[in-house]
Amino acid sequence: MPSHDGHPVTFHVxxxxxxxxxxxxxxxxxRALLRSHGFLYPGENQGHFIEAMSLxxxxxxxxxxxxxEGAWDRTVAEVLAHDGPTLLSHEILGGSKRRIVQRAADSLPGRRLRVVITCRDLGRQFPAVWQEGVKNGDTVTYADFLAExxxxxxxxxxxxxxxxGQNLASVADRWGSVVGHDNVVIVTVPPSGADKDVLWRRFVEAVGLPDVDYEIPDVPRNPSLGTVETELLxxxxxxxxxxxxxPTYSRQVKRRLAQKRLVKEKTGGSLSVPPAHHDDVRRVSAEMLEAIRGHGCPVVGDLADLEPAFDPAGTSPDEVxxxxxxxxxLDVLVPLVLTEGPAPKRQPVTRRIAEQGARKTGQKITDRLKRMRP
Known part of the structure; x- marks a missing residue:
């Protein structure tokens, strides 16, 4: 059998x-295109959430x-059986403790481990992280979230x-302490207004994906909500x-309400960091970037992309x-009222006949009792 030792396994965390x-x-x-060029993106789902839960x-x-149960072990077996490079991707991996990172490394003996961290400036991250937390069931106010x-x-x-999960310096250090900081690649998200394919091209370079024509969807997969919509949620x-x-919350609230109905409009504008906290964001960003530079991690893009950017037209829930x-x-409620539910189930014919017969028999008894009254 051929030896698969030395093939890279990249964790996008x-x-x-x-x-x-x-x-x-x-x-x-x-996935199939990647596989045809010798590159494995394991499993069948979009990302490796279940595998991360297992790990x-x-x-x-x-x-x-x-x-x-057993999902990580099954994925490891698939990776070790593949004669070529592999990519595993889920953002929940970034917040893993060092012992989990070490477990991931120990389960892939002989493979060259690499880590890719995509990151965006904190001026855009703070609103996005709070909003995602609300989608997932958090009830803390935006003001308290920022303060905390x-x-x-x-x-x-x-x-x-x-x-x-959001301290880039800490995430890079935890993974870098296991795989080596020179094997941790930072990929910066370009500023607002950049070509939509820039991040993908940077990601392809960082991971070392095949240089082929990929099919790129036009619609974003996780669009943001407006300020009013987030506060309502x-x-x-x-x-x-x-x-x-x-599972019920995810289906009924996150997907049905938030991602299908509330996402359709952004009334009250888009969420942003209030001006009172701009200096706080700049201070934290400066300390984080200084630490990143000290780690010496390779960068695809430009660390200048991580300088905080604030939307001058942005709004806050305090203004709602x-x-x-x-x-x-009411905008959300009216379409729900007009949405027809499933048609009532029709009773079997035999049951309807039996019920009708019982009603007729009951009526006959009632009539007889009435005639017997003095």
Whole structure:
């Protein structure tokens, strides 16, 4: 049998909200094309969420996934059987503790391990991370989220709260301590207004994907909500039962309400970092970038892309009025009222006949009793 030792295995580990879903969508859509050129993108799903759950030996939002049982081991077997390079991708991997990173490395003996971290400036990340948290069931206000995040920043080693997955310096250091910092590649998301394919091209270069014609979807996979819509969703979530199971929440709230109905409009503008926190964002970004430069990780793109950018027309939930929330609620409610539900089930003919006969018999008895009355 041929030896597969030395083939690279690349972990794309986030950061969350840095275009990861769109990249995974492209990868999944071109899985067969990649395989035909000797490059393995394992499994059948868009990204490797279940595999990551299995590796981390944990659940998500209090839910344990039965399909995660043994999923990592099955993926490892697929990777080790492949005679060529492999890519594994899910943003939840970025926040993994060092022992999980070490477990991932130990399970792939003989392979050259590489890590790719896509990242975006914190001026755009703060709104996106809070909004994604609300989609996933968080009820903390935007103001409290910002305050807690800045209070939790204690330098480039910060890993509490949002910083577990969003502190680029800490993520790079945890993975780099296992695979070597020179094997951790930073891919920067270009500024707003850049060509939509720039990030993909940078990702292809960083991972070393084949130079072929990929099919690129036109529609983004995880579009953002407007400020009013996000605040409305947060208030809806706050009224839901605390014991609502994640599969039900994901299906009914995250996908049906947020990603199918609320995403259609952005009333009240787009969420942004309030001016009062601009200096805080710049301070944290400067400390993070200084640490990254110290790690010496290769960069595809430009670290200048990570200088904070703020939307001058952006809005905050503090500016949202009850009237706006009511109006948007009605916009969502009316189509739901007009949506026809499933047709009532027709009773079997034999059952209808039996019920009709019982009613006729009952009526006859009633008539007889009436005639017997004095």
């Amino acid at each position: 986030g950061t969350p909200k840095s275009g990861t879903t769109s990249l995974q969508n492209i990868l999944a859509g071109n 981390r030996e944990g659940g998500f939002r209090g839910h344990e996934f039965e399909s995660a 995040s800045f209070d939790g920043w204690d330098g480039p080693g910060a890993s509490a709260g949002m910083w577990r 947060r208030r809806v979530v706050a009224r839901l039962p605390e014991d609502l199971a994640w 009025t009850d009237a706006q929330l009511l109006e948007r609620s």
